[in-house]
Amino acid sequence: MMRYGWTTGACATAATTAAYTALLTGEFPDPVEVELPQGRRPAFALATERLDVDSATAGVIKDAGDDPDVTHGALILSTVRRGEPGSGVTFRAGVGVGTVTLPGLPLPVGEPAINPVPRRLMTEAVRRVAAEFGDAGDVVVEISVPEGEELARQTWNPRLGILGGLSILGTTGVVVPYSCSAWIDSIRRGVDVARALGHQHVAGATGSTSERAVAARYGLPETALLDMGDFAGAVLKYVKRHPVPRLTIAGGFAKMSKLAAGHLDLHSKRSQVDLALLASQAPEPLAARILEANTALHALQLSQEAGFPIGEAVADRARAFAASVLAPAPVAVDVLVIDRAGNVVGVSGA
Template identity: 75%
Template sequence: MSEPGRVEGGRSAQLKHTGLRPGWTTGACATAAATAAYTALLGGDFPDPVTITLPGGRTPAFALAVEELAGGSATAGVVKDAGDDPDVTHGALVRATVRLLPAGAGVVFRAGPGVGTVTRAGLPLAVGEPAINPVPRRMMREHIAAVAARFGAAGDVEITVGVDRGEELARSTWNPRLGILGGLSILGTTGIVVPYSCSAWIDSIRRGVDVARAAGRTHLAGCTGATSERTAAAVYGLPQDALLDMGDFAGAVLKYVRRHPVPRLTLCGGFAKLSKLAAGHLDLHSARSQVDLAHLAGLARAAGGDEELAAGITAGTTALGALQLALAAGVPLGDQVAVAARDQARSVLRGSPVAVDVLCVDRAGAVVGRSDPESGIPVRAG
């Protein structure tokens, strides 16, 4: 996925508490590079380091890794530091080339090598535009205007943003699925990367829903991983842009679809993760929710299991063990978990006009539980 770009309140306290070092978004790096390039174009010298002002008022300084001044254009490059976040773009070289334009042209953005182009509707940028998001565009415009005022210039420029190896890095992001082709997106709403904030993943889920709706998709599937995604695609014949890489963020999918409904939503995932949803957890990550074996034992009873089975599940250690015990006893625990997860999903949807169903799969992708009967979807018998 691309870099996180959202910061919650209490940032300093949060980061001090976690001991994790924040970093800078690609949007902040592109703004710094564009500011340095335009300064050199007008004044002949690159400011190094170059200082910018972020939307929240912070004023970080960026060292330049590239300085090129030739004719009517200048290029500056900044190496992105994502701090302690496991960000695919950490260490990437973000370049900005600034070229003067005729008076009245304004600020025009171009996609250089490694920056993608929007090819599908549903994103906050028009089809054909470079994938430079609105806040980074605003930041660059504001800094270009400030440099222009300092030198008495008009501020009419073309900014071409590129990222070295960006097309390769983009294969590890949502961009291909969202129809952003040719490279990365230039992202960030605050300019700051908060380690492990998960905001970029959640934002990608939302953009995935937007793109699918714009394409006229009426059935989406939120999947916890690659295995469940393959199962959902095979079972329902869904195209790639109808598949949402939900990961652990079931709540994020449900809340966004509640506000932006589609006729049908399937949640498909591993039995253990969906057993957490069945117990009322909306964040399925192991660090933030645990499998409740007592709850699974109760669901086994509801599915017709006896007290011996319930006791065996409660005394166990894993959701997989619970499922195996139930399968051996002929008790459809997978179906019961799927139904309970569906009911939790309905409660989050709060009456939004979305028909929701749930598929539970095992590690091989076989369906081991479903909330609603579907012809042609056999549940594994054991």
């Protein structure tokens, strides 16, 4: 059974609880228990603690469980200081935590990239500690991730206009292995930023080769490009609820073949290329040869040798399926099919 982990938001809440408790009592609770959504009450061991005259700092090592999370093993620090009377809980971005610089995110421009749910969890934790020890609960909470700026380069943050480090994320506090919830959330935030910037045309690409091809073809700025990966369904479903006038889906021949077959998750572990479907698009004797092909790439090569535009057939079917998912949203969709060299081998709707 796959092991669950904890979000950066849950770790920040634990560190904040411990730091604020130490600020009031002089002692760090270790392990420190926190209340998360859905009734969970995990306990976190502290990796570091420091008590100064006017502040306290506690740190928790993020455990993402069995999920391949870029922040697994990162140190999440919270430094708590006294705030102005009546100020409540104020958040600041420390080293390695980003700052919002573009509209369209769930936080105003200029705010630390600490998402709303983690903010709520930390605020509630401060209130519980304040009530327990008879304090007003007016504090400044500074979240830091020492490796955050380097780790953020492996995330969507620079493209989303979150500069200087990571975002503190999480809605339930729990990381579900291989749910790729952070990637899907980044897709959604990418759409939000594109809409806020007024882009009329956005593109979701399965990888860097297809992204370069679609950007070059349409002259799209980086903020209009969505790093879709295998999550075509996440793009289509979110754009259906939050429409843009035009959406391009771009990807390699194999992945677009899966979309053409009606798959929304294009990962090799969760969907396979349907060679029978590809064969059905071609005339004989090519169809028989495609049916016996080793891979989608082999099928493409056979078709190119025979002079048959199978990429166009795949693009047409993929676009029809994408349009069915988007309906009835007012979104014009087109599809680009790219080969491994970055050449466009199929276009539909463009």
